Amino acid sequence: MAELTMVQALNLAMKEAMREDPNVLMLGQDVGQDEGVFRVTEGLLREFGPQRCIDTPLAEAAIIGGAIGLCYKGFRPICELQFDGFSYQAFHQIEGHARRARTRTMGRYTCPLVVRIPYGGGIRAIEHHSEGPEATYAHLPGLHVVLPSGPRNARALLREAIFSPDPVIFFEPKALYRAFREEVPDEPETMPIGKARVAREGKDITLVSYGASLRQTMEAAEELLDEHDIDAEVIDLLSLSPLDDEMIQQSIRKTGRGVVIHESPRHCGVGAEVVARVVEESLLYLEAPIKRVTGFDTTIPFFANEMAYLPDAGRVVKAALETVRF
Amino acid sequence: MPRETIQIPRRIESLSILPYEGELDTELEPKIPDNDLRRLYKTMLSSRKFDERCLLLQRIGKIGTYGPTKGQEAASLGPMYAIGNDDWFVPSFRETAAMLWRGWPMSKILLWWGGNEIGASPPEGVNDLPICVPVASQCQYAMGIAWGCKLRQDGAVCVAFVGDGGTSEGDFHEALNFAAVYQAPLVMVVQNNQWAISIPRERQTRSKTIAQKAIAYGMDGFQVDGNDILAMIVATQEAVEKARNGGGPTLIEAQTYRLGMHTTADDPTKYRSEEEVKKWEPRDPLPRFRKYLKSKKLLDDKVEKVIEEEIDGLLEQAIAEYDQYEKDPYYMFKGMYAEMTPALRRQMAELREYVEGGESSEKPRGSYSRVL
Ligand SMILES: Cc1ncc(C[n+]2csc(CCOP(=O)(O)OP(=O)(O)O)c2C)c(N)n1
Ligand SMILES: [Mg+2]
Numbered sequence: 001m002a003e004l005t006m007v008q009a010l011n012l013a014m015k016e017a018m019r020e021d022p023n024v025l026m027l028g029q030d031v032g033q034d035e036g037v038f039r040v041t042e043g044l045l046r047e048f049g050p051q052r053c054i055d056t057p058l059a060e061a062a063i064i065g066g067a068i069g070l071c072y073k074g075f076r077p078i079c080e081l082q083f084d085g086f087s088y089q090a091f092h093q094i095e096g097h098a099r100r101a102r103t104r105t106m107g108r109y110t111c112p113l114v115v116r117i118p119y120g121g122g123i124r125a126i127e128h129h130s131e132g133p134e135a136t137y138a139h140l141p142g143l144h145v146v147l148p149s150g151p152r153n154a155r156a157l158l159r160e161a162i163f164s165p166d167p168v169i170f171f172e173p174k175a176l177y178r179a180f181r182e183e184v185p186d187e188p189e190t191m192p193i194g195k196a197r198v199a200r201e202g203k204d205i206t207l208v209s210y211g212a213s214l215r216q217t218m219e220a221a222e223e224l225l226d227e228h229d230i231d232a233e234v235i236d237l238l239s240l241s242p243l244d245d246e247m248i249q250q251s252i253r254k255t256g257r258g259v260v261i262h263e264s265p266r267h268c269g270v271g272a273e274v275v276a277r278v279v280e281e282s283l284l285y286l287e288a289p290i291k292r293v294t295g296f297d298t299t300i301p302f303f304a305n306e307m308a309y310l311p312d313a314g315r316v317v318k319a320a321l322e323t324v325r326f
Numbered sequence: 327m328p329r330e331t332i333q334i335p336r337r338i339e340s341l342s343i344l345p346y347e348g349e350l351d352t353e354l355e356p357k358i359p360d361n362d363l364r365r366l367y368k369t370m371l372s373s374r375k376f377d378e379r380c381l382l383l384q385r386i387g388k389i390g391t392y393g394p395t396k397g398q399e400a401a402s403l404g405p406m407y408a409i410g411n412d413d414w415f416v417p418s419f420r421e422t423a424a425m426l427w428r429g430w431p432m433s434k435i436l437l438w439w440g441g442n443e444i445g446a447s448p449p450e451g452v453n454d455l456p457i458c459v460p461v462a463s464q465c466q467y468a469m470g471i472a473w474g475c476k477l478r479q480d481g482a483v484c485v486a487f488v489g490d491g492g493t494s495e496g497d498f499h500e501a502l503n504f505a506a507v508y509q510a511p512l513v514m515v516v517q518n519n520q521w522a523i524s525i526p527r528e529r530q531t532r533s534k535t536i537a538q539k540a541i542a543y544g545m546d547g548f549q550v551d552g553n554d555i556l557a558m559i560v561a562t563q564e565a566v567e568k569a570r571n572g573g574g575p576t577l578i579e580a581q582t583y584r585l586g587m588h589t590t591a592d593d594p595t596k597y598r599s600e601e602e603v604k605k606w607e608p609r610d611p612l613p614r615f616r617k618y619l620k621s622k623k624l625l626d627d628k629v630e631k632v633i634e635e636e637i638d639g640l641l642e643q644a645i646a647e648y649d650q651y652e653k654d655p656y657y658m659f660k661g662m663y664a665e666m667t668p669a670l671r672r673q674m675a676e677l678r679e680y681v682e683g684g685e686s687s688e689k690p691r692g693s694y695s696r697v698l
Contacts, residue, residue, distance in 0.1 A: 010354065028524070029522075030523045030524045030525065032524075033524055033596060033597045034523060034524035034596055034597050035522070035596070037591070037592075048584055051353030054530065055524070055525055056493035056533070057491070057522075057525070057529070057530050058461055058462075058491040058492065058494040058495060058522050058530065059494045059495050059496065060495075060526070061496055062494075062496075085459070085460065086460060086461075089460065089463075089495070089496075089497075124390045124391075124441065125390065125391065126390060126391060126439070126459060127446075127459045128443070128459045128460055130457070155337060198473075225625035251489065266673075267669065288391075296658065296659065296670070296673045296674075297667075297669055297673060297676070298658040298659055298662050298670065298673075299658065300658075301443065301658040301664070302438075302441040302442055302443050302445075302446075304440060304442045304653045305441070305442075305653055305654075305655045305657070305658065306439035306441070308658070308677060308681070309658060315680060315681070318680065
């Protein structure tokens with residue numbers, strides 16, 4: 001067992017996969033000598049050489065589009081995009097090809113690629129470096145969308161993503177890259193994509209979250225217990241497409257109350273999907289309307305005001321109290 | 327003939343005027359009024375000092391990540407001398423000197439790097455676009471502006487900037503193609519500072535020059551010594567005149583060098599040698615221009631001292647303005663559409679109630695209390 005940050009855990013998952021399977025490639029801007037702008041690719045060039053850890057010219061569409069072709073040639077590329085805001089430069093390749101390859105060729109060609117995208121706000125970054133595009137990708141059939149919340153699940157999910165037979169959009173919450181360390185087992189570990197995790201057991205209300213917002217959610221759960229005697233269950237989604245329907249419904253049926261928390265905009269967000277599913281399947285178990293605590297339906301402000309946009313524990317507590325006191 | 331060489335009716339020229347050693351070639355020397363030369367120098371020096379100060383401000387956490395422009399001042403400033411206020415200037419993110427020339431207050435540029443939208447709102451009186459972060463995306467609207475100038479027949483031109491790394495993006499190529507097809511009055515300046523973060527120019531493109539990419543689109547390309555303010559002025563003036571007269575777009579490759587780090591988040595010692603930086607230092611555009619002005623007796627110790635003091639005063643004033651700026655956490659809602667949607671109005675009220683404590687809510691708390 002080693003205590004790793006998320007950056008180190010992701011790095012470990014890639015090294016393990018690259019050692020095991022020569023078809024696994026790493027490509028992106030500044031991933032070689034520079035070891036990635038967040039240093040997630042540290043040591044890859046040294047260990048695997050420039051044929052497998054590939055610095056590309058500056059063109060996201062070519063990185064993803066090229067990786068699709070590499071898939072057709074039997075490789076398993078891991079693509080690193082530098083920031084969430086620049087994933088759109090590759091959007092037509094992801095939408096038009098990566099997600100459709102299997103369907104349109106009736107399985108003759110598939111796209112087992114991983115697109116790693118540093119995700120979200122809270123790091124005082126300049127414009128376009130703090131975006132929350134997960135719902136945009138989760139809306140596209142044919143993709144898996146994963147968003148881990150800690151070093152251990154990040155490492156396990158990245159391994160799963162690399163060996164997944166289908167394309168995976170792998171969001172990495174920047175605010176958590178070096179926020180804390182976690183014990184990570186020595187042996188490679190996987191977690192199935194599509195499964196959520198109970199981050200905290202409770203009986204009074206279900207708080208559903210993922211990524212960096214999970215921290216504020218856990219903080220809120222502590223406060224609800226300490227100050228209001230409310231015992232919250234916290235569900236960490238981990239996978240946004242597919243969604244772990246079963247776990248969400250079970251928990252909501254148990255508690256009868258829910259709040260969904262994420263930092264990206266509310267409109268057509270993951271929270272909307274969670275609420276819709278609960279209403280469809282578990283309406284009669286509900287004691288109160290489910291609330292959403294999210295980023296607003298605005299562009300995330302430049303960083304001087306980003307904390308006003310990002311949900312904090314107080315907003316979660318407030319919504320939970322309103323739900324409980326409904 | 328079934329097989330022969332196709333003659334391409336374009337060629338690529340290069341230009342350098344100011345020596346960094348040896349004598350000036352007076353035949354190439356442009357006639358620029360003394361006062362303008364002094365003003366150009368002052369702007370260049372302002373940009374350099376602003377840059378140095380920003381590195382300090384970043385270190386003490388007053389602004390966020392900062393991208394220095396040290397060594398590239400001439401490449402962005404020269405082209406500005408070739409256009410007027412009715413023309414359009416489309417920056418990337420390493421054109422501080424150009425922005426200062428166009429009248430962007432230092433405080434505004436500071437506010438941009440300090441995370442405030444006001445830093446992206448162009449000053450009155452010039453047709454400028456703000457700093458653009460998604461690499462090369464600005465090439466497309468720059469092309470559209472130039473196209474619009476042609477459709478309006480207003481005689482204006484557009485000067486746009488992109489980096490050497492940016493020339494790999496589809497946006498760059500698509501924009502140049504459109505500009506050439508429509509013969510739009512666009513001058514696309516590539517600040518080839520030899521690096522795109524850790525990727526050197528040779529691994530960005532196999533082309534011998536960036537300027538030659540122009541040939542493929544059917545436009546002229548010009549490789550210019552980007553650390554030579556005079557060469558940048560002359561080359562851009564020619565391109566602007568041609569564009570105004572219906573001659574279409576030009577691609578200018580400014581050969582320069584990023585003397586500093588990519589941004590304050592970057593550690594260039596990971597990927598480039600100190601020797602390489604040392605090799606470029608003597609070509610630093612600022613001392614080169616200074617030497618020229620001194621040889622023309624336009625600068626002496628006394629004048630320099632006056633200029634320096636003036637700039638220092640402006641810097642202090644800009645920082646004071648920056649400090650006094652009152653940020654508005656509700657701007658995100660108000661600035662979104664011409665008219666706020668009902669959802670935005672509700673969400674703004676929700677935030678206000680939470681931050682300021684409405685009837686039903688408890689005291690302001692959490693990170694929001696830090697916001698105000
Ligand atoms: C579309 C896009 N991809 C990636 C980035 C991250 N990034 C910022 S600057 C940069 C390198 C740009 O190199 P170049 O165009 O040569 O400009 P320079 O930084 O040298 O001025 C990169 C990769 C970005 N801002 N936009
Ligand atoms: Mg560059």
